[in-house]
Amino acid sequence: MxxxxxxxxxxxxxxxxxxxxxxxxxxxxxxxxxxxxxxxxxxxxxxxxxxxxxxxxxxxxxxxxxxxxxxxxxxxxxxxxxxxxxxxxxxxxxxxxSVMSNIFSAVSAIFAPLLPALAGSGILRGLLILSVQMGLITENSGTYSILFVASMSVFYFLPVLLAFTSARRFGASPYISALIGASLIHPFFIDLMGNAGNGTTTEFFGIPVVLMNYNSTVVPIILSIWAFSYLYKFLDKKVPETLKLVIIPLISLLIMIPLTVIVIGPIGVYSGEAVANVVSWLIGRSSILTGVVIGGGWSVLVSLGIHWAINPIMINNISTHGFDYIVPFTFACNFAVIGTTIGIYFKAQDKKLRSFALTGLITVALSAIIEATLFGLLVKNRKLFLAQIIGGAVGGAYMGLTKVVTNAFVFGSVTTFPAFVEKDNANFINAMVGLLISMAISAILAYIFTKKDEKLA
The missing domain is CATH 3.30.1360.60 (Glucose permease domain IIB)
Incomplete structure (x- = not known):
């Protein structure tokens, strides 16, 4: 190409x-x-x-x-x-x-470059947990420690990585931004909290500072770099060219790091926790309904291109709590797409349609990319789209009922099953049952809705 x-x-x-x-x-x-x-x-x-x-x-x-x-x-x-x-x-x-379109665009640009690192680290973490359960690696060994660091560094240093990608999106210096992110997880700064943790106070020239542990956080650094982008552009216009090399970094660090730890950081932490708590509350009140809505509706969000608005919530849950309830529902959606392609493949007689369905099945199963099948087939056929939605909703409901979680932010495919591995084997078993339900129901409905002489539109 x-x-x-x-x-x-x-x-x-x-x-x-x-x-x-x-x-x-x-x-x-x-x-x-x-x-x-x-x-x-x-x-x-x-x-x-x-x-x-x-x-x-x-x-x-x-x-x-x-x-x-x-x-x-x-x-x-x-x-x-x-x-x-x-x-x-x-x-x-x-x-x-609109404001919403700008938000969606920003979220997409900030997180897209990090998805391979997040997915790869998540799979490695799942494989490590599985290796420990199978007795291949012991938790007190050097091998475990090295692989643990390899799988968790992307989450620990998330503020630095997000600072860099946010800077590219908002138009600030990526390297000064990375320094701002790094300052939030510097050991000397973390040591100020002692053993008390979040909420400990210190002072900055007499100004009270509420200390927070910012490793693995998402919202604070994005807000900080967004604010920094305005300061950076102002300095870039006002500072003479001969002084920019020194003056811009100096003023940027002097202003932004105190501003972040005093004002922006705590706001970001509390707002991120508030969103996560709302999601947890919804799941706690009706995990089944949540599974139905997300499992069935995820493909609709993908078709509209606005599913990126949900991704930061999942990433924040993984990085903060070590698990997430929403990712499994997106798996239910993807396996419902797989089920739909299976039903089409066994019912349709048109070679082009069967070939497209088989290609879609393999693509989703191995890479979790549903867009080609979604736009090339499902969106154009309402009955088949409905079959996929129903399958995802029922599978999502089961996974919500059984409180299935993932320990990583990954896209739903066969290759990402290790994200379901937990110390409790029931989590993995219920995940597989839920995905089988999604796939089976969609396959049956797609088989019923597909005509033998159906053509690829």
Whole structure:
């Protein structure tokens, strides 16, 4: 695939550089905020080789590309930067569209680069737990300690990693931002809490400071770098070029680190905990209903491109508590998609349709990418989409009833099963039962809803 040529064609058919107000990508999509969406020609864009589907939802012009989207994004970014005097950081930080579309775009851009590290670390953690249960590794061995560090470092140093990606999204210096994140988990700062933990107080030039443990946190550093981006741009305009090398980092660190630990950090911690508590409350009040809504509705959120708004909650739960209840419901959705493809494969006689269904089955099972099947098949056939939704809802209900959790933020596939491994074997067993339910119900309904002469639309 010639991604450079592909990027040129996309840019041409969405109205050119001047029409791109914001750009980012997630695991499978190139996401653009266009100043005037009417300038984009959907049919011409979708006709470009490599573009699977085009969707204009939630204030974003989304192009479904697949897992190779980072390669396209790199070429697209070069074209935008090369054809204008405005840097890409300034472009991506420009407000465009509704508040919600800007939030979705920011969340996508901040977390997308970290997903491979989060998923890989999560799987390694699950395999480590499994190895201990099988007696292959003992918890007091050096091997265990090394693998534990390998699997947990991404969570411990999450403020540093998020600082870097947030800076790229908001238009601040990634390296000064990383320093701000690193300062929050510096051992000397953590030692100020002693054995008392969160809520311990100290002072900064007489100003009371409520101390928090920021390792593994998500919200505080994102808020901090968002605020820092305004300070950075102000300094970048006002400080003479000959003094920028020293003055900008100096003033940035002097202002932002105290401001973060005094004001922004505690607000971020408490707000993040509040969101997590609301989710826990909902699950506690009706875990079955929560499973139905998320297990059945996750594919709808994916089809609208707004599922990214939920991901930070799951990541925060994993990094803070070590487990999450929502991720299993997304597994239920994915395995319902697998079930739907199975039902289609065994009922349909059209070779192209059966081939597409089989390809979708393998893709979801191994990589957890449902978009191709979702847009290429389910969205175009309401009955099959309903079969998938019902299967995901019933499987999600069972997993909610049995309180299934994952110990990692991962995408739902066969390869990510280790995320269900806990000291309590019942968690893994109930997860497998729930996924089997999702798959079986969707497969049966898809078989019923599919006509023998069904064609691939």
């Amino acid at each position: 010639d991604y450079k040529q592909m990027a040129k064609e996309i840019l041409e058919h969405v109205g050119g550089v001047k029409n791109v107000a914001n750009m980012s990508h997630c695991a499978t999509r190139l996401r653009l905020n266009l100043r005037d969406s009417s300038m984009a020609d959907d049919q011409d864009v979708e006709a470009i080789d490599g573009v699977i589907n085009v969707l204009d939802k939630a204030g974003q012009y989304q192009l479904l590309i697949g897992t190779e989207v980072p390669k396209l994004y790199d070429e697209f970014e070069v074209l935008v930067k090369g054809d204008t005097t405005t840097t890409i950081q300034q472009i991506t930080n420009e407000n465009s569209g």
